[in-house]
Amino acid sequence: MASFGTISLVGMPGAGKSTVGVLLAKLTRLRFVDTDLDIQVRAGATLQEILDQYGYRHLRQLEEQVLLTIPLDHALISTGGSVVYSAASMQRLKAAGPVVYLRASLSTLEQRIAGAPLRGIASDTAQSFESVYAERTPLYEKYADLTVGADTGTAETVAMGILSELSR
Numbered sequence: 683m684a685s686f687g688t689i690s691l692v693g694m695p696g697a698g699k700s701t702v703g704v705l706l707a708k709l710t711r712l713r714f715v716d717t718d719l720d721i722q723v724r725a726g727a728t729l730q731e732i733l734d735q736y737g738y739r740h741l742r743q744l745e746e747q748v749l750l751t752i753p754l755d756h757a758l759i760s761t762g763g764s765v766v767y768s769a770a771s772m773q774r775l776k777a778a779g780p781v782v783y784l785r786a787s788l789s790t791l792e793q794r795i796a797g798a799p800l801r802g803i804a805s806d807t808a809q810s811f812e813s814v815y816a817e818r819t820p821l822y823e824k825y826a827d828l829t830v831g832a833d834t835g836t837a838e839t840v841a842m843g844i845l846s847e848l849s850r
């Protein structure tokens with residue numbers, strides 16, 4: 683079986699980065715990293731607590747600190763949706779290997795996010811989800827080495843689709 687270097691998943695919250703990521707890590711034998719969990723361990727607080735106490739800009743700063751310092755070798759990195767606001771983080775991820783954009787429609791994302799109302803977003807609470815989607819979409823597109831549709835199919839089929847595209 684082919685061996686892979688580091689693969690990073692980016693995309694909006696609800697696109698499936700964490701769910702697909704762990705499945706893809708199993709398929710590729712890569713070390714699984716969800717940067718949201720590293721942020722929480724480093725901060726000693728949940729993402730929601732960080733947002734509530736310090737605000738979204740602070741969460742983005744913590745996210746960048748994590749992205750610029752964690753080991754990236756031989757890993758499947760599931761990022762948080764706000765990672766694309768840090769050019770330095772994205773540069774480091776891209777230097778480590780392909781960045782895969784899990785693209786999903788606004789309606790898919792809204793349905794998935796509605797199932798988890800306590801999921802915070804590292805953007806101004808006054809900004810609508812639609813506006814966040816519009817703001818971030820060009821950034822995901824800009825950094826993507828590969829774009830994969832994440833609206834249809836299960837997380838397993840999305841993971842297998844990424845594997846097959848990266849194996850070509």
Ligand SMILES: Nc1ncnc2c1ncn2[C@@H]1O[C@H](COP(=O)(O)OP(=O)(O)O)[C@@H](O)[C@H]1O
Pocket residue numbers: 693694695696697698699700701702794797832833834835836837838840
């Ligand atoms: N391909 C998929 N089809 C259906 N549901 C999915 C799919 N991928 C993820 N989900 C569901 O969507 C929700 C958000 O997934 P998650 O992996 O946490 O996304 P992200 O890490 O991108 O925010 C979860 O409830 C997950 O089970």
Ligand SMILES: O=C(O)C1=C[C@@H](OP(=O)(O)O)[C@@H](O)[C@H](O)C1
Pocket residue numbers: 693694695696699700718729761762763764801802803804805
């Ligand atoms: O898009 C965002 O602003 C965020 C997405 C979350 O991760 P997921 O994209 O894995 O849901 C998490 O990093 C934080 O709540 C902020």
Ligand SMILES: [Mg+2]
Pocket residue numbers: 699700701718760761762
């Ligand atoms: Mg996630």
